[in-house]
Each structure stands twice: as C-alpha cells, then as structure tokens.
Amino acid sequence: MKVKKPQNTKKAIVRLMGYLSEDKGRLIFVFFCVIAGxxxxxxxxxxxxPIINGLTGEGSSAQKLLHSLxxxxxxxxxxxxxxxxxxxxxxxVSQGALEKIRNDLFVKMQHLPVRFYDTNNHGDLMSRYTNDLDAVGDMLNNTVLQIISSVITVVGTLGLMLYTNVWLTIVTVVMVPLMMKVGGAVAGKSRKFYQAQQAAIGTLNGYIEETMTGQKVVKVFCHENVAEEEFEYLNDDLRGKQIFAQFFGGIMGPVMGNLSQVSYSLTAMIGGILCVLQGFDxxxxxVFVNYSRQFSRPINELSMQMNTIFSALAGAERVFQVMDEAPETADAADAVVLNPCKGHVELKDVTFGYVPGHTILKHISLYAKPGQKIAFVGSTGAGKTTITNLINRFYEIDSGEILMDGVDIRKVGRENLRSNIAMVLQDTHLFTGTIRENIRYGRLDATDAEVEQAAKMASAHPFIMRLENGYDTMIEGDGANLSQGQRQLLNIARAAISKAPVLILDEATSSVDTRTERHIEHGMDRLMADRTTLVIAHRLSTVRNANAIMVLENGEIIERGDHDQLLEQKGRYYELYTGKKQLA
Known part of the structure; x- marks a missing residue:
C-alpha cells in the first residue's frame, strides 16, 4: 500500500482550533494562565x-539569602x-470540543445518503468515533497547551538570554536551525507513516466487525482458517506501519535531546571562558546555562509530542473527511407536502443504475392504487429491491418519473415522503431497548394498546407474552435472545403500527415457518386493506392473491398480470411457479 501524506494538515488544524474557539472565555483564561505560569x-x-552572586560575592548575608529564597x-x-x-x-475545554465533534459527526452521518453506507466499511466508520477521536482528544488535552507554553517559553527565554549575555545567546541560537532541520526531516517521515497507520487501523477494525457479525457464516462454511490468514495479513500490515510510525515518532526526542546536549556543552564551555577572561559573573x-536548557527543552518536548500530533491530525482528517461528504440533496424551498397522502404510486419509464454506465432498471412503468397489492418476482439481481429503494428516494433515478399521488417524488420533501412509507426489510434490525419501544419505533406517539394491537396483527403477541417480562423484555445485541423469525415478527409489527398509506414488504416472511407465515398473512390482509402494498417475494405462494404481479428479469418487466393470467401465459412466471425453472 502506497503511503500518502495528509491531504491538508493546515485545514485540519484550523478546523480543530475552530471547535476550541467556541469556548472563548475559558480559552482566554487558560491562555493567561499559560502566560503567568x-x-x-x-x-x-x-x-x-542574585542568589549565587550573593553567596559568592561580597556583602552576602543570611537575611538576603532567605529573602531571595x-x-x-x-x-x-x-x-x-x-x-x-x-x-x-x-x-x-478539550472534552467539550470533542463532544461537539462527535455530535457533528453523528448528525452528519444521519444526513448522508444510503449510497455512502453501501460503499463504506462500517467498521472503518466506527473507527472514526473511537481510535481517531481518541487521538484527537490526546492532542487537545495536552499538546495544544504544550505548543502555546513552548512558544512563550522560547520567546521569553530568548529575551532573558539576550539580557544576560549576547555572545552566549548567539552560540545557543546558532544551534536552532540545525535542530529544526533535523527535526523537520524526522517529522516529515513520521507524518507519512502515522497517516498510513490510522488508515490501517480502520481497515483492521472493519474486518474484525465483519467477522464478528458474520461469525455463524464463518463457522458454517468452515472459513476459520481463511479468516485467520486474512486477519494475520491485515494485522501484519498494521504492525509494519506502526513500527515505522512509532520509530520515527520515537527517535525525535533522543535526536533532539542529543543536539540539545551539544548546545548545552558549548554554552557551558564558552561561558566558563568568558568568566575567566571577561569577568562574566x-x-x-x-542562569544562562539553565536558560539554554529551557530554550531547547520546548523544542524537545514538542518533538516528543510529534507522534501524538501526527496521529491526531491523521485521525482528524479522517473524521473531517466524513463530515465533508456530500449529504442528500436538500429539499427544494417549495417542496410539496403530501397531507394527507392517499398512496397512489406510479413509475413512468424509470431507468436507473447504481454505477454510471451500468444500468440496473430499464424503462420500468407500473402503477399501484390504494388497497392494491403489487408483487415483484424474479431472479436475484433482477432489480426488485432497487425499485423500493427508488420509491423511498434512497437513490435518485437517472431518467423517468416516480409519482406519489400524481406528484413527482423529487418535488416532495424526503421526510414527508418517507413518513408515508412503511418498510419491512429482509434483514431484520432491532435496537437496544424493550420490545414495546422497538415496535413503537414505527410511530413514537403510539399508545400501549396500539403497540399490542400491532403485535397481534403481526402474530407476535403470543411469543411476546411467553417472555418473562412480556412487552417490557429488554432486547440487546440486535435481538440475540430472540429467534430470527421472532425478530422478523417484531419488524412486521413495527410496520403495522405505522399509519403510512404505502407498505413495502421485502421478503418480509422469509425468516418464518410456513404455519407462522399463514398467521401473518391473515394479519397482513387486514393491514393492507386500505394501503398500497408492494411485495417482493421468492415464495410465490405469498403473492397468489396480489392484484398484479410483475415479473422482472435483467431490470425489465417481462410479464405482468394476476396469478391466473400469468399461469395461462405459460411464460417465466409459470416456470417459476411450477418449479420447471428455479429462481437464481
């Protein structure tokens, strides 16, 4: 992997200082404390x-010594x-700044498009909150003060050195360019490797997160050895980058310390000669020898902080990189509000591709009226889920129109649009909290009675009541204490409690057994009575009662009609239903 320099270190520093400056009052007080100290x-x-001269010169006394001490x-x-x-x-101040950075990062991530999450490793994104911000915190807690104090110390020491002896000051100052040149060379190397180290940490964390969440898959396919080898490769890559980063960060102090000792020795030697020949006290x-140490000490201390500084700046750049990502396009100032939304959905000649030049959907046209159930069937990758993503405006279409109640959804505010659509995805996701809170996630103002009614409609009520605490049972680890089917029932209940006029079911019953599926279908029939329902299913038995079935292949609708009509055509749907040709 080619090591890259930070893209804009100055910009990262300015932005970090901007967060600190939000607490100007305390920061000014800290500045005065640094000056005073x-x-x-x-x-x-x-x-x-005066103490040493009083002891070695004439007129010394214990009283003067005590007063000086x-x-x-x-x-x-x-x-x-x-x-x-x-x-x-x-x-x-620094922890307050970190809190604001974390808040800004989290808020920004809530407004990033789905495409961003589809194309970025989740573990690497998590690393921005942990490793990268921890490094920034270490720098803000200590290094910022160290820089300010060091600058003041160098300026103040230089002034006192000039006041004490000009010739010795020249000797000391002559060493500064050499120290800066050597320090700059080492710092340049260190900066490169700290940037690479932070990137490698994010990659490794991403792999760990993927392996942890997919552990069952790893074990089922006996992938343990391969996972270990891949982890060992990434871990070794991180080790190599950390060795270089820590080495160049670590040698800065000793190198600068040795140069400081050379300067100290020259100062003491020449100063001794001046005492003998020139009558220097x-x-x-x-005092001057002490100041010569103080003059170089801030430089040495900053050099020892180089590893913290470069690690923090590399981390800050990664955090700001996410903050600078383009959010979802803003709603127009005159965005239409569908209130109330009836649920008329229509696609007119829609064409779309996730990647430019690679079309997924080709000239899709269909409509769905309130109370209708429209089903999508077809091979994996045919574009079924993509249609639902476009209706939610998770992605913007390349051409054509998608209408909701006759209004182009690009003219409708996203929040208003999505509040009128309820989804049950194939991949279940539950949040830490009670079962009641997870169901209420579909509509936060729902009463307890409405929560239980939604659970009954989704056939989740019986298993919930068998739990020790019923609806107050805590869910942790994305519902690890529930079966896959039970988690899906809760997701269906979450959609049931929503008053959204449009309902999208993406393989909603794929994780439940046939008997539970029949119970759910009865509840879903009641749920879909007054709603526009779009269903994606591989089990063709679940779409028999659909008003219309769209058969997709290679991003095109090749057949459409109800169950009986499609069977009479004896085309692709007939092959799928009779089992003559299985879904890919």
Whole structure:
C-alpha cells in the first residue's frame, strides 16, 4: 500500500482550533494562565543569579539569602497554581470540543445518503468515533497547551538570554536551525507513516466487525482458517506501519535531546571562558546555562509530542473527511407536502443504475392504487429491491418519473415522503431497548394498546407474552435472545403500527415457518386493506392473491398480470411457479 501524506494538515488544524474557539472565555483564561505560569518559571530561574552572586560575592548575608529564597518560592507557587488551573480548565475545554465533534459527526452521518453506507466499511466508520477521536482528544488535552507554553517559553527565554549575555545567546541560537532541520526531516517521515497507520487501523477494525457479525457464516462454511490468514495479513500490515510510525515518532526526542546536549556543552564551555577572561559573573553563567536548557527543552518536548500530533491530525482528517461528504440533496424551498397522502404510486419509464454506465432498471412503468397489492418476482439481481429503494428516494433515478399521488417524488420533501412509507426489510434490525419501544419505533406517539394491537396483527403477541417480562423484555445485541423469525415478527409489527398509506414488504416472511407465515398473512390482509402494498417475494405462494404481479428479469418487466393470467401465459412466471425453472 502506497503511503500518502495528509491531504491538508493546515485545514485540519484550523478546523480543530475552530471547535476550541467556541469556548472563548475559558480559552482566554487558560491562555493567561499559560502566560503567568511561563513567566513565573522564567522569573524563578532568573532568581538564581542574585542568589549565587550573593553567596559568592561580597556583602552576602543570611537575611538576603532567605529573602531571595522566599521570593523564588512565591514565584514558583504562582507558577504551579497557574499550571494547575490551565490544565484543569483545558481538559474541560478539550472534552467539550470533542463532544461537539462527535455530535457533528453523528448528525452528519444521519444526513448522508444510503449510497455512502453501501460503499463504506462500517467498521472503518466506527473507527472514526473511537481510535481517531481518541487521538484527537490526546492532542487537545495536552499538546495544544504544550505548543502555546513552548512558544512563550522560547520567546521569553530568548529575551532573558539576550539580557544576560549576547555572545552566549548567539552560540545557543546558532544551534536552532540545525535542530529544526533535523527535526523537520524526522517529522516529515513520521507524518507519512502515522497517516498510513490510522488508515490501517480502520481497515483492521472493519474486518474484525465483519467477522464478528458474520461469525455463524464463518463457522458454517468452515472459513476459520481463511479468516485467520486474512486477519494475520491485515494485522501484519498494521504492525509494519506502526513500527515505522512509532520509530520515527520515537527517535525525535533522543535526536533532539542529543543536539540539545551539544548546545548545552558549548554554552557551558564558552561561558566558563568568558568568566575567566571577561569577568562574566558566575550567577549569570548559571542562569544562562539553565536558560539554554529551557530554550531547547520546548523544542524537545514538542518533538516528543510529534507522534501524538501526527496521529491526531491523521485521525482528524479522517473524521473531517466524513463530515465533508456530500449529504442528500436538500429539499427544494417549495417542496410539496403530501397531507394527507392517499398512496397512489406510479413509475413512468424509470431507468436507473447504481454505477454510471451500468444500468440496473430499464424503462420500468407500473402503477399501484390504494388497497392494491403489487408483487415483484424474479431472479436475484433482477432489480426488485432497487425499485423500493427508488420509491423511498434512497437513490435518485437517472431518467423517468416516480409519482406519489400524481406528484413527482423529487418535488416532495424526503421526510414527508418517507413518513408515508412503511418498510419491512429482509434483514431484520432491532435496537437496544424493550420490545414495546422497538415496535413503537414505527410511530413514537403510539399508545400501549396500539403497540399490542400491532403485535397481534403481526402474530407476535403470543411469543411476546411467553417472555418473562412480556412487552417490557429488554432486547440487546440486535435481538440475540430472540429467534430470527421472532425478530422478523417484531419488524412486521413495527410496520403495522405505522399509519403510512404505502407498505413495502421485502421478503418480509422469509425468516418464518410456513404455519407462522399463514398467521401473518391473515394479519397482513387486514393491514393492507386500505394501503398500497408492494411485495417482493421468492415464495410465490405469498403473492397468489396480489392484484398484479410483475415479473422482472435483467431490470425489465417481462410479464405482468394476476396469478391466473400469468399461469395461462405459460411464460417465466409459470416456470417459476411450477418449479420447471428455479429462481437464481
């Protein structure tokens, strides 16, 4: 995998600082605390000069020494207090910024189109919330303060060094370009590998998430060894990138530390010569040597933070990458509101493809009236589910029109459109909470009586009452404590409680046994009485009573009619129904 540099590190920094600046009052106070703490540290160090000169020169006394020591202690107490306040407050500011970033990321993801989730690994998306934001948090908690403090320390130290001795200052400053050049070279390497490391972590997390959720499939097909090999490959890839990232991030400190020691040694040596030949005071030399350490220490400390900084910036870029994804196109200012919606659905010459140049649906035309049941049958990949995705505007059609009550759905607000459509998908999904809350997900203002009525209509009431806590039974892990059929019954009940005039059933009874399916069909007949119902089914027995059956092949409707009419034609539907040709 080719290692890439961060696309726009400056932009990521500016955006992160933007989140911090939302708490300006506390941030300004922290800034003043940093200034106070840094000045106190510099002033405390300078107090060594009069103390040492007082001990080595004439006129020294215990009283002067005590006064100087007490002054130094007071200065350091102020510095420690300022550092405590800045750290305590900054943690609150940084965690507040992280909370806003997480909120913005989650809100943005609620407005991204279905296409985004179909084309991105879910585990990698989860990694943005965990590894990437954790890295950002580490940097905001400590590194931001470290940068501000270091800049002030360098400027303040340079000023005091010039005041103490110009020649020694020149010696110290000459080493700075060398340190910066070496540090920049190491930092450039480190930045590349930290970007690659974060991407590899996301890939590995995605694979783990897929393997965990698909563990039954792994075991059924005896895929354990292959899964282990694939995981080992991804894990080894991450290990390699982490080695390079940690190596270049880790050597920064030792390299800069050694260069600092060289600068320190030169300063001490030349300073000693100045004391002997030029009468430079010992206290001044002591203070200057101390300042030479302080001058290079911020640079060294920042170099030690390079791994945190680059990891955080790489993570921030990945988070902002999701935030910058194009959301679903906004509804028009004059968007039509279907109130009430009767449920007339019509497709006129609809053509669509998920990928440009690869058409899935070709010139589809059909209509469905309230109270009618329209069924779609055909081979896998024929385009049945794609039609329902288009009716919900999960994807925009390439050409043609889809009308709801005679209005082009592209002119209808998405929220209004989807609130008039209830769906039962082939893949069940339940949320953490009680059974009652999961059914009520279909209509949040539903009463307990309506929840139970919907469960009865979906034939879910009997098994719910056999549970220990009935409708108050907690569901966890996407309904791991329920059978697949029971989970599907709850999904059907969720759709039943909705007052949406259009009902879409995508293999809704595929996970239940034949006897339960018959019970559900009786309830669904009552449910569909006044609704427009679109049914996708492989079990042809479930669509016998449909008003119209559409037979799709290769994205085209090749036959249409009711059950008896299609059997008389003895075409594709006849072959499927009689078993002469099985569905692919």
């Amino acid at each position: 840094t000045i106190a540290n510099l002033a405390g160090s300078y107090m060594l000069r 007490l002054t130094m202690a007071g200065i350091y107490i102020i510095g420690v207090t300022a550092q405590y306040l800045q750290q305590r407050i900054m943690i609150g 010992i206290g001044g030399l002591t």
